[in-house]
Amino acid sequence: MNRILVVLLTLTSCVGRAQTDFNSDIEFTADLENFGNLSGWKESLEGVDIIALGENTHGLGEVFAAKAELVSFLHQELGFDLLLFESGYGDAALAWERLDVLSPREFTRIFSSNFYYHSEEIEELVSYVKAQNGGLKIQGFDCQPQQNYLVKRMTEIAQAIDSAWARSVVGEMNSFNKLYQLENDRDTLGFNQQRDRFVDFLHNYNAFLNENTDRLLASGATENEIKALKRSNEIFLNTYAKVTIGEMMGWPASANLRDESLFEIVQWFKKENPRARIMIWAQNSHIENKTRPNDNVSWMGHRLKSTYGDRYYSIGSVVYSGINLNYNGTFDFEHADKAYLAYHLNQFQRERLVLDLREYEQDDFTRQLLLGMESNGNTAEFIARDRFDGLLFIKHSDIPRLITKE
Template identity: 20%
Template structure:
């Protein structure tokens, strides 16, 4: 909350309204009266967990076999993460991708990166095409420019070289206009389409301008985006090229965080429409892949589209460090606060095994500890204020958010990618 200046130039402390006071007291009462876990809760947890013997890819799949009944009939599996910078979670997600591809027939990896950059990196994965600078930039966000991510990319490349059925990589986000405009500019030049060249140039001018906040400016952006979409349809551009226009229009209409989630779900739906045999693994934060109805998140949208054919896999950790990012894009290791009282992690951390997964579909009915709204670790790309409490957010009962939960007792920060370019 911003403070308004007093006549002497010093900030004044805003008065606390009675309604705000009551809301705060209500949260305190709810949090303080959550039932603490009992020895019976811990015993029941130990009966339900499945041990994880390794987090690294290439470790076999015997311990993952119990996942088969949950994911076998899925068309989309969302792999979440409790932070955007956890080494072991990234490794385990890479291992789960390996399992889903080789054991369950999944053939598409959809990442929380922009569609345009995803297309660039997919070309590199399929053919090795692209200069090193462009390929490195195609990671999309600095959070993915890690050793763990590029190890996974190179595994996909190697897999595709050895198999006729290829893994496709696709970006589903819509925050960066640059790669879409570059693709459309190239397409317009190839086709000598002067109308499209002008439209791309106008959009590029808009996005490079210093002021885009006014209502008139946003209306102009929407009009330019609509004209672009209609033109691509009129000239019967390939579906992948038309999708660049659709993503630019999504960016023009993005109003809030949840608008982005709806756009990502729409882009996954587009992938499924284009490839009827596609089985998609989605890589994103827990907050995006969760399927509860707290907000209109990507996972909730996918659940409405696909029903039980969408499976949400959450991740949690108790201790260690995670990479978070400074405003200049550099990373530092954030020490993870130990599980706070009455958080889900406080219960999960008391299991007999350090690393395991929990089938929340079967655990939901008998386990009272899971049926209450509690705090759950949720860290994005930067450090939030509030100390230990700032690392946790209110979550619904976990079985409403996820079908499966992986828990790792101790984790470490993701490793920045140091090489000049991906291995060739």
């Protein structure tokens, strides 16, 4: 009798681990024949330390909403606890220091300078993160200096000690943008002088922080803010101190420069948080596993896959139809063409679906060279099985629900 009871308890325990209480209508499949809930994905992710959630463009609200649900699932069911956005390191690190006193909407407005993330979909994700009381953390991993909240806090923190120095911060940080015009003008001398001026400013700002640490703390700045400012400056120096003309806008040099830095920042987060399970929120290209045909960029994901192997899992987003938002406005799209990956996924008549390609064994369209819509409506040609470990398919998406300025 006791043996029977032990067996029953063991079976009950196993069933409990296989199921999930997580409520989502995103379906999961590993064979495109059997469709269930996201609990079926858990076994494939068991040994994963870093999972990257891609978005084919930055302008699709339903992709944001679905990814936010996946973040909640990964956090609740698998213990992923650090979320890195394709957004400025300084913006997010400094905003995080004020999470407790900011509303979800206020945090959403400042943690990223990317306007498309200032949306209700991201605000809902931030609300979830705040409710975890530190159990889930949002940070940024981009190296680009165009970071509004970072520059604001750099100015405010300096203002308490040296108002004249503080007044120079905005101009010096914004002067980085002159490098693009100087490169366009092919003005090598002017480019090098402007780069060196930016580098000197960063060194001077770090010296200011080091020389005035006690006074800054007494004036209201926190130790974590000062550390974040130093780390932010270190990222800029590591990325741009030796940048040469042609690496700001030239292709693939500019992408290689940025994505090498993105990889190094993710590596830094992993070393600083060795027990963390990391989620990356970024555009598809940054997270892909290997080079696409006719593309010679060394993307961040290539380095992550080479470094972590099966402990890195990339999931690319694919959308069949909708309205996309970019910097120039919006446009409608529908991929009713067999040349597109979205067309083939749409044949299964699912609204939202995760397909695990690691376990997928069919010799079908996932092994064929097909098209996908990427940033700004451009197309990319790739083999799904080669490029990603999994796919997030969305049948239809509108633009993000942008938060209006009050």
